[in-house]
Amino acid sequence: MTFNQYGNPPAYFNGGSYAQPRESDHDGGYDTARDLPDDKMERIRDIILGDLRRSWDARLHTLETRLQMLEDKVDALRHETAAARDDHLTALAQGIDDLSQHVRRLGRP
Numbered sequence: 001m002t003f004n005q006y007g008n009p010p011a012y013f014n015g016g017s018y019a020q021p022r023e024s025d026h027d028g029g030y031d032t033a034r035d036l037p038d039d040k041m042e043r044i045r046d047i048i049l050g051d052l053r054r055s056w057d058a059r060l061h062t063l064e065t066r067l068q069m070l071e072d073k074v075d076a077l078r079h080e081t082a083a084a085r086d087d088h089l090t091a092l093a094q095g096i097d098d099l100s101q102h103v104r105r106l107g108r109p
Helices: 038-108
Strands: none
Touching: none
């Protein structure tokens, strides 16, 4: 009589027969996911997470594009406000100069 790895005869469970695992029950002879080669694990990961990763990549690309557009708009506004500030300061300086000349004219006898 042959015994299994636990020392039990083949028909120890309720009188039924104990079927030994067949070689075809395994994935190429690999019992666990750790035993799978890296390329098979990578294919499994791609099947499981591929769509999720691709959707994340697409969303990230969209966000990067939007961020670049916003940075461009902020940069344009910065240049616009700097030019407007310079124009206002020039106008203010001109107004102060005009006022000082007017005060000088008033101060003359």
